[in-house]
Amino acid sequence: MVKGSMDTAAARVLARQRHEVIVAEIRRRGVVRVSDLATLLGVSDMTVRRDLDLLDVAGLLLKVHGGATLRVERTTDEPGFEAKSLRNMGEKHAIAMAAASTVRPGGAVGISAGTTTWQLAYHIVDIADLTVVTNSVRVAEVLHLARRPDRTVVLTGGIRTPSDALVGPVATATLRSLHLDAVYMGVHGISERAGFSTPNLMEAETNRAFVAATDRLIVLADHTKWNVTGLSSIASLAQAETLITDTGIPPAARSTLSEHIGHVLVADPMFHDNDATMTELRRRA
Amino acid sequence: MVKGSMDTAAARVLARQRHEVIVAEIRRRGVVRVSDLATLLGVSDMTVRRDLDLLDVAGLLLKVHGGATLRVERTTDEPGFEAKSLRNMGEKHAIAMAAASTVRPGGAVGISAGTTTWQLAYHIVDIADLTVVTNSVRVAEVLHLARRPDRTVVLTGGIRTPSDALVGPVATATLRSLHLDAVYMGVHGISERAGFSTPNLMEAETNRAFVAATDRLIVLADHTKWNVTGLSSIASLAQAETLITDTGIPPAARSTLSEHIGHVLVADPMFHDNDATMTELRRRA
DNA sequence: TGCCGAATCATCAAATTTGAACAGTTGACG
DNA sequence: CGTCAACTGTTCAAATTTGATGATTCGGCA
Numbered sequence: 001m002v003k004g005s006m007d008t009a010a011a012r013v014l015a016r017q018r019h020e021v022i023v024a025e026i027r028r029r030g031v032v033r034v035s036d037l038a039t040l041l042g043v044s045d046m047t048v049r050r051d052l053d054l055l056d057v058a059g060l061l062l063k064v065h066g067g068a069t070l071r072v073e074r075t076t077d078e079p080g081f082e083a084k085s086l087r088n089m090g091e092k093h094a095i096a097m098a099a100a101s102t103v104r105p106g107g108a109v110g111i112s113a114g115t116t117t118w119q120l121a122y123h124i125v126d127i128a129d130l131t132v133v134t135n136s137v138r139v140a141e142v143l144h145l146a147r148r149p150d151r152t153v154v155l156t157g158g159i160r161t162p163s164d165a166l167v168g169p170v171a172t173a174t175l176r177s178l179h180l181d182a183v184y185m186g187v188h189g190i191s192e193r194a195g196f197s198t199p200n201l202m203e204a205e206t207n208r209a210f211v212a213a214t215d216r217l218i219v220l221a222d223h224t225k226w227n228v229t230g231l232s233s234i235a236s237l238a239q240a241e242t243l244i245t246d247t248g249i250p251p252a253a254r255s256t257l258s259e260h261i262g263h264v265l266v267a268d269p270m271f272h273d274n275d276a277t278m279t280e281l282r283r284r285a
Numbered sequence: 286m287v288k289g290s291m292d293t294a295a296a297r298v299l300a301r302q303r304h305e306v307i308v309a310e311i312r313r314r315g316v317v318r319v320s321d322l323a324t325l326l327g328v329s330d331m332t333v334r335r336d337l338d339l340l341d342v343a344g345l346l347l348k349v350h351g352g353a354t355l356r357v358e359r360t361t362d363e364p365g366f367e368a369k370s371l372r373n374m375g376e377k378h379a380i381a382m383a384a385a386s387t388v389r390p391g392g393a394v395g396i397s398a399g400t401t402t403w404q405l406a407y408h409i410v411d412i413a414d415l416t417v418v419t420n421s422v423r424v425a426e427v428l429h430l431a432r433r434p435d436r437t438v439v440l441t442g443g444i445r446t447p448s449d450a451l452v453g454p455v456a457t458a459t460l461r462s463l464h465l466d467a468v469y470m471g472v473h474g475i476s477e478r479a480g481f482s483t484p485n486l487m488e489a490e491t492n493r494a495f496v497a498a499t500d501r502l503i504v505l506a507d508h509t510k511w512n513v514t515g516l517s518s519i520a521s522l523a524q525a526e527t528l529i530t531d532t533g534i535p536p537a538a539r540s541t542l543s544e545h546i547g548h549v550l551v552a553d554p555m556f557h558d559n560d561a562t563m564t565e566l567r568r569r570a
Numbered sequence: 571t572g573c574c575g576a577a578t579c580a581t582c583a584a585a586t587t588t589g590a591a592c593a594g595t596t597g598a599c600g
Numbered sequence: 601c602g603t604c605a606a607c608t609g610t611t612c613a614a615a616t617t618t619g620a621t622g623a624t625t626c627g628g629c630a
Contacts (some may be wrong), residue, residue: 015607031299033588046630049588064301065616066587135424144445155422155451157442157459160429166440170358170459177458300617319577329619334578350626352575 003026018043018051019060026061026070033067056273084142091222091246094267095119097185102265103127107181110210111139113165113203116220118142118221125151133178135166135206154178160207167202175209182216190221192256195237197230202205202233223248237261303328303336304345309345311355313407315374318352376507376531379552381405383529384469384505387550388412392466395495396424398450398488399471401505403427410436418463420451420491439463443491452487460494467501474513475506477541480522481514489517496520501527508533522546 018041025032025040037048056063062071095116099115100123101108111117113136121142124130128150133155134140143153157173185207196219198204211217211234219240226249237243237260244265249257257264303326310317310325318437322333331405341348348514354374364406373466382399385408390393396402409415413435419425428438443456470492472481483489496502502525511534522528522545529550534542542549 029301033299045587046589046610047608050608064299066299069299069301140445152444154444154453155440155442156453157440157451159437159439160425166442170439170441170442170462173462174455174459245388330577331579331620332618335618 019055020053021109022048022068023060031067031069033034035048045271049275053256056181063069083274085133090269091124091267092116092119094246094269095220095222095244096123098265098267099218100124100127102182102242102244103130103184104181105129106133107215108133108179109181110134110175110178110182110183110185110213112185112207112210113139113161113163116186116222117184120184120220133180134174135171135175135210137164137166159202161200161202162199163203164201165200165206167200167206171206172176172209175206175213178213180210180214182218183210183214184218184220184233185210186220187225187230190219190225190228190237190243190257191227192260194238195231196221196234196240197228197229198234199232201232204230204234207234211235211239211249218242218244220244222246223250223253226250226253298326299373301334303332304340307333307336307340307353308345312352313404314378316352316354321352336514353463362564365556371500374384375388376533376552377404380505380507380529381408383550383552384503385409385528386411386521387417387467387503388469389466390414391419391491392416393459393463393464395419395463395468395498396421397468397470397495398424398446398448399494399505401471401507402469405469405505411481418460418465419461420495422451444487446485446487448485449487450491451493452485456491457494459553460491461500463498465495465499467503468495468499468502469505470495470519471505472510472519473526474515475510475522475542476503476512476514476547477522478513479518481506481525482513482517483519484515484517486517489515489519492519496524503527503529505529508535508538511538517539 014194021041022037034045034048038045052063052068055061061068092115092274096119099120103124105128109132111120111132111134116137121139125143125146131152132143133154135158137160138154140153143151156166156171156174158166159168161167189197223246240261242263242265243257243261244267246267246269249266254264306326307322319330319333321331326463337353340346346353346354377400381404384405384422388409389411393416395403396417396419403423406424410428410431416437418439420443425438425440428436441451441456441459442530443451444453446452473484474482496519504525508531525546527548527550528542528546529552531552534551539549
């Protein structure tokens, strides 16, 4: 009972700062000791332990004897844990589900790198006779582990970016030699003027190669991407055959998009709100 | 209640750190001895044994008399690969070490897929200004995780075989467009008549593309490969500039090989060395 | 098969870590 | 201005971990 209810979590600013420092420290060094943190933060060991308790149940770290460590991610498991830290999971999940339902058996599809397309990979493992071309090591990994005999997974090759995409001359050259029935692409920004865009120059180049390899471009983007412009444009709105987004998209944006894009699908996200931190913040406000 | 069995830990270095080092060490070398780990980690034999006990029941390794080995059965990884990597671990390790010492900084090297070349990857992470081209997802993974700014890792792309090699038209096309200072290649068989060979047709094709991309072919093969002939030949003995094998090779074979190959290096598996993981841990402690 | 050195296991003491209880302090709110 | 809830620090007993000691078992070799 000492570790009270959620009400007690609405802490002073001081506690929150400590929590941030602790998490940052663990991210940086991988492991921290209670005694080190106590010295670093200028508080007692007991306080540090209580902090670690909270952060542990919140899923931000893993308490071990003597300190705490990063939470181990099971890369081969479902995206749940790792993806939890990402924003708009519910929306992305709904979008990925909707996108999966548009994949036709027996074809060859391209899948670009990104968190939404990564989710998409999980939903197409059961589609029959599919050939998938991707520049995402993660997407390939998911499909590879499924081990279906009627599945062909082609990696484009190239240099790996921090976000796990393969880019560069090798990737684009490979894509230039291929023709795909459909391409599923995640983007970082959508606007009427700049079209679809991304902040990474290399990824933009690879994505343009994807676009050139198909007549059927399907863009996956949750509503937070609207009116965001990345450094480099990938394609104009009109080049997309279909855009799949979620119900958070403003009606005005929806009608604007419909003017340029043939099909605009709006996926309804499941209710998926378990973020304790968020709730906590709401309470304080 | 979450309070685990595995994360119970320690005094100077958190037990968690020890566990990570132990698992990494086993994955890298295949086998470790209790006494080695004790000196490596700076703790007593008894502590190491207790750690191995925990990691054993956790399924991360297999305790044997004198130390521990990789677990043979199902891991999260591919069975084919793991199973193979167990055999002749000491020899492969020695060969990989010898091969790493022939890698010149500042160049571009190719590394084919295989268990020996996978080990090689661990030993070249510290070589400066290196560009690596590989068709092995595992090799790329190892080098990618090192995150060195002066490292460029290029994946060839292609279709993934059960043994984790990328093969097919995409892989060969990529390799045809590249020129490498040296290529490090593992093979499944060596004989005077058939030269270097492998049982997998697709891998053979990719490997031939590797050979064609360089003037300096370095073949890695432990002594069990001698007089083994795979389905498909990759290259003749004369095409190799260097062959690196181990002391288990019969003298007769050695002289035969020397007739055709410019350099034949024989690595001694008994030779033990220091390793980077240890120094890093010491620095933290 | 039997022997010997090495490895393992069981047990215990010392050192460290942990959690619970209690008390003091701070800030919010009626 | 007083009350109350929450947070923090201190103390102390219990639990965990570690290394050492000695008995036992294992594995290689003649």
